[in-house]
Amino acid sequence: xxxxxxIETGVRRMNMIEAINDALDVMLARDADVVVMGxxxxxxGGVFRATxxxxxxxxxxxxxxxxxTECGIIGVAVGMGAYGLRPVPEIQFADYIYPALDQLVSExxxxxxxxxCDFIAPMTVRSPFGGGIFGGQTHSQSPEGIFTxxxxxxxxxxxxxxxxxGLLIAAIEDNDPVIFFEPKRIYNGPFSGYYDRPVEPWxxxxxxxxxEGHYRIELGKARTVRSGDAVTVLAYGTMVHVVETVVAEAGxxxxxxxxxxxxxxxxxxxxxxxxxxxxxxxxxxxxxxSGFGAELTALVQERCFYHLEAPVERVTGFDTPxxxxxxWAYFPGPVRIATALEKLLKD
Amino acid sequence: MPDTHNRxxxxxxxxxxxxxxxxxxxxxxxxxSDIAVLPAGVTPRPPEDVKPADIIGHAYxxxxxxxxxxxxxxxxxxxxxxERLRAMLRYMxxxxxxxxxxxxAQRQGKTSFYMKSTxxxxxxxxxxxxxxxxxxxxxxxxxxGILITRDYPLTAMMNQIYSNREDPLKGRQLPIMYSxxxxxxxxxxxxxxxxxxxxxxxAMASAARGDTRIAAVWCGEGSTAEGDFHSAxxxxxxxxxxxxxxxxxxxxxxxxxxxxxxxERTTFAARAVGYGIAGLRxxxxxxLAVYAATQWAADRARTNNGPTLIEHFTYRAExxxxxxxxxxxxxxxxxxxxxxxxxxxxxxxxxIVLGEWDEDRHAAQATELADYVKAAQKEAEKNGxxxxxxxxxxxxxxxDVFEEMPWHLAEQRDQMLAEQTRKFGPGWRPE
Numbered sequence: 039x040x041x042x043x044x045i046e047t048g049v050r051r052m053n054m055i056e057a058i059n060d061a062l063d064v065m066l067a068r069d070a071d072v073v074v075m076g077x078x079x080x081x082x083g084g085v086f087r088a089t090x091x092x093x094x095x096x097x098x099x100x101x102x103x104x105x106x107t108e109c110g111i112i113g114v115a116v117g118m119g120a121y122g123l124r125p126v127p128e129i130q131f132a133d134y135i136y137p138a139l140d141q142l143v144s145e146x147x148x149x150x151x152x153x154x155c156d157f158i159a160p161m162t163v164r165s166p167f168g169g170g171i172f173g174g175q176t177h178s179q180s181p182e183g184i185f186t187x188x189x190x191x192x193x194x195x196x197x198x199x200x201x202x203x204g205l206l207i208a209a210i211e212d213n214d215p216v217i218f219f220e221p222k223r224i225y226n227g228p229f230s231g232y233y234d235r236p237v238e239p240w241x242x243x244x245x246x247x248x249x250e251g252h253y254r255i256e257l258g259k260a261r262t263v264r265s266g267d268a269v270t271v272l273a274y275g276t277m278v279h280v281v282e283t284v285v286a287e288a289g290x291x292x293x294x295x296x297x298x299x300x301x302x303x304x305x306x307x308x309x310x311x312x313x314x315x316x317x318x319x320x321x322x323x324x325x326x327x328s329g330f331g332a333e334l335t336a337l338v339q340e341r342c343f344y345h346l347e348a349p350v351e352r353v354t355g356f357d358t359p360x361x362x363x364x365x366w367a368y369f370p371g372p373v374r375i376a377t378a379l380e381k382l383l384k385d
Numbered sequence: 386m387p388d389t390h391n392r393x394x395x396x397x398x399x400x401x402x403x404x405x406x407x408x409x410x411x412x413x414x415x416x417x418s419d420i421a422v423l424p425a426g427v428t429p430r431p432p433e434d435v436k437p438a439d440i441i442g443h444a445y446x447x448x449x450x451x452x453x454x455x456x457x458x459x460x461x462x463x464x465x466x467x468e469r470l471r472a473m474l475r476y477m478x479x480x481x482x483x484x485x486x487x488x489x490a491q492r493q494g495k496t497s498f499y500m501k502s503t504x505x506x507x508x509x510x511x512x513x514x515x516x517x518x519x520x521x522x523x524x525x526x527x528x529x530g531i532l533i534t535r536d537y538p539l540t541a542m543m544n545q546i547y548s549n550r551e552d553p554l555k556g557r558q559l560p561i562m563y564s565x566x567x568x569x570x571x572x573x574x575x576x577x578x579x580x581x582x583x584x585x586x587x588a589m590a591s592a593a594r595g596d597t598r599i600a601a602v603w604c605g606e607g608s609t610a611e612g613d614f615h616s617a618x619x620x621x622x623x624x625x626x627x628x629x630x631x632x633x634x635x636x637x638x639x640x641x642x643x644x645x646x647x648x649e650r651t652t653f654a655a656r657a658v659g660y661g662i663a664g665l666r667x668x669x670x671x672x673l674a675v676y677a678a679t680q681w682a683a684d685r686a687r688t689n690n691g692p693t694l695i696e697h698f699t700y701r702a703e704x705x706x707x708x709x710x711x712x713x714x715x716x717x718x719x720x721x722x723x724x725x726x727x728x729x730x731x732x733x734x735x736x737i738v739l740g741e742w743d744e745d746r747h748a749a750q751a752t753e754l755a756d757y758v759k760a761a762q763k764e765a766e767k768n769g770x771x772x773x774x775x776x777x778x779x780x781x782x783x784x785d786v787f788e789e790m791p792w793h794l795a796e797q798r799d800q801m802l803a804e805q806t807r808k809f810g811p812g813w814r815p816e
Contacts, residue, residue, distance in 0.1 A: 073593070099593040105623055110582045110616030117523075117586025117600075120571060123593075125586075137612065144576045145583070151785045153564040153572040154555045158788075190786050213788045258791065302791035 057199035061206040076128030112141035132167035147190035166222035178360035180324035198245025204255030221275035231280030260304035266291035405644030409716035425452035426459025444654040444664030450673035455734035504702030507672035507728035515679035523584035543765035577608035581617035588628035607638025627686035635701035657694035669697030
């Protein structure tokens with residue numbers, strides 16, 4: 039995709055926040071069962087402005103503030119789902135999701151199975167995640183691996199405004215619980231990984247071109263960011279853009295795959311690419327041990343072992359809490375990625 | 386520089402940690418004479434739209450209707466017809482007969498687990514009778530009386546308990562964790578109090594939709610310690626949700642007495658006070674008090690006057706479950722000494738006092754219900770008992786994890802089927 043000077047009619051340039059807001063607006067208008075709730079999401083419109091204007095437009099019983107209890111927010115969403123609604127709760131930061139874990143893991147994710155489809159939990163839990171905003175250890179975490187380990191819940195992570203809208207609409211329309219992690223570092227613009235360079239706005243990126251109205255991006259389908267034959271790079275969220283920058287700077291003919299959905303995973307896209315390139319780098323911001331990269335490594339090893347020309351490489355955050363002042367030493371930035379690529383491509 | 390800090394005094398008493406201890410342990414003779422049992426009929430019945438702050442005393446009292454002579458007295462008497470009273474007695478006796486039979490089935494090795502509700506029959510049966518049939522119930526694991534009172538088929542309950550090929554839940558859930566949307570009975574969870582915020586969410590949805598149905602939820606006194614309980618109370622108060630919060634205070638959470646949930650300090654109904662929710666503490670072994678309090682709370686919720694917390698003061702007559710032996714931690718004679726009696730016998734006595742029942746009819750009904758349950762059991766066992774082959778198809782294990790089965794589950798299903806072939810040889814599968 040390349041940015042164009044003129045865009046089609048019916049298409050608007052949006053940043054990721056605007057695209058998410060637009061998806062919620064579209065779904066609130068289309069489906070009377072959709073309700074949006076969370077801490078500060080109502081009148082104020084959310085601490086990141088993702089729900090700005092929605093309460094005014096759709097009313098207080100469709101878009102409303104909640105008490106500060108994540109356990110309560112998700113528990114209430116399970117009950118609303120049992121009634122027949124389609125709740126879209128927001129957890130203000132992914133770091134705050136842990137009080138809701140029992141309601142997500144033991145309730146929402148299991149309800150369809152344990153009741154043999156008598157009750158379902160068709161909720162989409164939106165939550166900003168990831169670091170790079172000086173959020174310290176309680177506003178920077180990437181807990182996706184906790185949810186991919188749970189049976190019965192889908193995990194979706196967009197990397198562009200276009201994907202954010204289409205994936206969020208598909209998630210809301212999905213009849214299973216979906217964890218929708220929004221990479222907050224790229225809410226306002228794609229991130230090169232060079233924190234000391236000026237921030238680039240979304241308007242310069244093709245992914246900002248967002249059709250008006252309703253469209254879906256099927257869950258479980260990866261996106262090819264860049265086609266190449268030298269090495270496969272698997273990434274999602276913020277890291278897609280960092281990888282893109284590093285690969286361009288190093289002039290590597292990489293096949294970059296934005297996974298978009300971790301569960302269900304687009305295994306066909308991964309297999310096709312790795313078998314072709316024979317080399318695989320996995321990049322995520324989350325901590326390393328038992329991270330989703332470990333699962334990806336195992337899958338690649340199981341399915342592509344005889345095509346591999348080098349051991350699968352992982353670039354991840356370190357197994358420490360996210361440090362405040364040393365955030366850029368923690369972040370899996372261009373240096374860590376470039377080092378791993380050099381190692382992979384050595385012979 | 387002057388020392389501005391307080392200096393530690395040398396003669397302060399040492400701090401002590403209080404760890405609650407129940408008053409009676411195995412071998413002790415229980416004596417409950419200190420439990421304040423208010424006489425029946427003395428507690429006023431406030432209007433349904435009363436402000437919670439105006440009935441704080443109700444959270445510390447004890448609403449009772451049936452007195453020691455079996456008469457229904459006072460303003461809370463729901464004045465039910467003899468037919469309704471007999472129906473209530475019948476459901477409570479059916480529940481007891483069902484519990485006895487299924488407990489025995491577990492002991493006979495026909496299933497893995499069972500939980501009786503002996504002594505607590507009024508809590509679920511009378512409440513279910515006071516609610517409308519389409520009000521939504523979010524039970525804990527000991528409210529099977531709701532399903533029984535709503536005439537859910539006993540064979541379906543047993544099929545679930547046996548996890549057999551006709552189990553409505555496809556053999557996936559521990560016995561007694563029923564689910565029936567059709568009967569307004571939410572899927573029972575093994576994780577405690579999770580149903581509390583869920584009930585509030587259901588009630589909020591009903592209110593947001595301008596529906597007329599309300600939600601009712603149950604948990605034990607022990608589970609009020611869970612965060613979910615407090616989240617639910619906050620949400621219930623904030624949105625004035627049409628929901629009835631029932632706390633079944635049966636004194637014991639497995640081996641932990643109510644003191645480990647705070648019962649030494651205050652009542653469980655008093656939890657409502659801080660949230661600005663109406664709180665009623667009632668005699669949970671008095672079916673008419675349970676009925677009247679539920680009806681009051683339901684009317685209150687239905688007229689947009691908000692939620693009510695009802696503490697049902699009762700006693701768990703049997704073990705927590707078939708996996709529990711209460712003689713290891715509590716005095717054997719506690720239930721016999723319990724000052725509030727047996728709910729089935731109290732309703733029976735009331736009907737006899739009214740001249741609407743007698744010992745012979747009671748005995749005949751008990752036999753009739755035992756036979757009825759036995760017949761249902763025979764039917765259910767035709768579909769198999771746990772571990773005896775007549776289970777759901779193997780591949781059903783992978784169904785309903787998601788609406789559509791993703792590739793990784795399909796792969797794992799195929800692996801499991803190949804394992805069966807290796808285990809049982811080709812042709813294991815009847816085609």
